[in-house]
Amino acid sequence: MTTRGVYTLAEILSQPSIWQDTMEVIAGYQDDLNSLWRDHPVQQVLFSGCGSTYYLSHTAAAKFQTYTGISARSHPGSEMVLFPKLICSGKPGTSLLVTISRSGKTSETLEAATVFRRHTGGNVISITCDSQSPLALQSDLALAVDVAQEQSVAQTRSFTTMLLMAQSLVGFYTNQDVIGALSDLPGQAQKLMDGYQMTARRLGEDSTIERFFFLGNSFLYGLASEAMLKMKEMSLSHSEVYHTLEFRHGPMSMVNEKTLVVGLISESAYTHEIAVLRQMQQLGARVLIITPVIAPGIRDWAEVVELDPSVPAWARSVLYLPVLQLMAYYRAISKNLDPDRPTNLDAVVHLDDFVSDRA
Ligand code: F1P
Numbered sequence: 001m002t003t004r005g006v007y008t009l010a011e012i013l014s015q016p017s018i019w020q021d022t023m024e025v026i027a028g029y030q031d032d033l034n035s036l037w038r039d040h041p042v043q044q045v046l047f048s049g050c051g052s053t054y055y056l057s058h059t060a061a062a063k064f065q066t067y068t069g070i071s072a073r074s075h076p077g078s079e080m081v082l083f084p085k086l087i088c089s090g091k092p093g094t095s096l097l098v099t100i101s102r103s104g105k106t107s108e109t110l111e112a113a114t115v116f117r118r119h120t121g122g123n124v125i126s127i128t129c130d131s132q133s134p135l136a137l138q139s140d141l142a143l144a145v146d147v148a149q150e151q152s153v154a155q156t157r158s159f160t161t162m163l164l165m166a167q168s169l170v171g172f173y174t175n176q177d178v179i180g181a182l183s184d185l186p187g188q189a190q191k192l193m194d195g196y197q198m199t200a201r202r203l204g205e206d207s208t209i210e211r212f213f214f215l216g217n218s219f220l221y222g223l224a225s226e227a228m229l230k231m232k233e234m235s236l237s238h239s240e241v242y243h244t245l246e247f248r249h250g251p252m253s254m255v256n257e258k259t260l261v262v263g264l265i266s267e268s269a270y271t272h273e274i275a276v277l278r279q280m281q282q283l284g285a286r287v288l289i290i291t292p293v294i295a296p297g298i299r300d301w302a303e304v305v306e307l308d309p310s311v312p313a314w315a316r317s318v319l320y321l322p323v324l325q326l327m328a329y330y331r332a333i334s335k336n337l338d339p340d341r342p343t344n345l346d347a348v349v350h351l352d353d354f355v356s357d358r359a
Pocket of ligand 1: 050051052053054100101102103104105106109153154155345346347348349
């Protein structure tokens with residue numbers, strides 16, 4: 001019995017219970033969030049993180065603008081520090097920054113918060129798994145989900161739990177029944193992992209697959225990016241991410257019979273997204289589709305992970321990831337790698353003297 005990846009597998013499988021434990025924590029932040037928005041109305045919201053948490057910030061920004069109508073965009077922490085003009089727009093005090101960091105210690109993210117304040121005078125919210133971290137302690141409001149902390153370097157439950165928190169920002173701002181919508185998710189995640197763990201294992205262990213392409217639109221692009229990174233970090237595989245229809249504009253030249261194309265399917269663009277995946281299957285690719293909508297005959301040419309369409313789209317995003325995390329895990333183990341300790345990676349990137357004044 002290998003000890004490789006013991007933390008990663010446990011942390012992936014623990015997501016339903018960790019999400020359940022997080023519900024009360026999330027509900028506890030509603031009043032603080034509503035006060036902050038009421039007392040400091042904003043015209044734009046910036047989201048920022050690094051690596052996995054940059055991808056999370058991309059999903060959060062797309063979701064926030066889609067559902068609130070307020071301008072929202074995401075930048076890697078390093079971009080905000082090195083190119084502060086990316087930050088500046090609008091009058092002082094009309095912007096809000098949401099920084100996302102599992103550790104709350106990543107140098108670029110910490111400095112991005114400092115640069116943001118200096119250039120805009122705006123407030124900083126942090127979403128983190130460490131309430132005692134420098135980022136949390138220097139934020140105007142720290143939304144901490146410490147229960148999701150991990151031993152593995154590869155983010156899994158920390159990512160999805162911080163995503164639950166980010167989704168809840170949207171839900172609170174738009175007066176949704178946040179806890180009602182979130183309360184169904186742990187059971188949905190358990191059902192997905194019970195129902196598709198063997199699919200994830202079979203695809204992960206399939207050594208005839210040499211290239212992975214993860215496709216997603218809108219707020220699913222950030223999740224497709226995270227799935228791409230998990231496959232890279234954990235299994236050192238050829239793994240790329242594209243906006244779904246963008247894949248036709250050149251990258252599909254790489255498709256062959258040793259390719260798995262994974263489609264994270266939305267409801268609003270479903271027919272266009274499925275057309276891309278069907279085309280890739282006809283070019284010889286294997287196809288895995290994660291979708292809330294099931295078209296007739298789709299199972300004849302694709303492997304399908306079915307999401308429950310009764311879960312509101314603004315709350316459903318976390319459900320796209322557990323099966324893809326498991327696929328990356330099983331591929332790592334089948335390649336005799338240790339996903340707990342990805343090659344070349346540390347849990348936190350510390351940069352000495354990374355300050356914007358000298359940028
Ligand atoms: C950010 C990060 C991770 C990456 C690796 C190194 O950490 O880049 O996204 O997967 O673990 O650190 P954090 O700011 O979210 O703690």
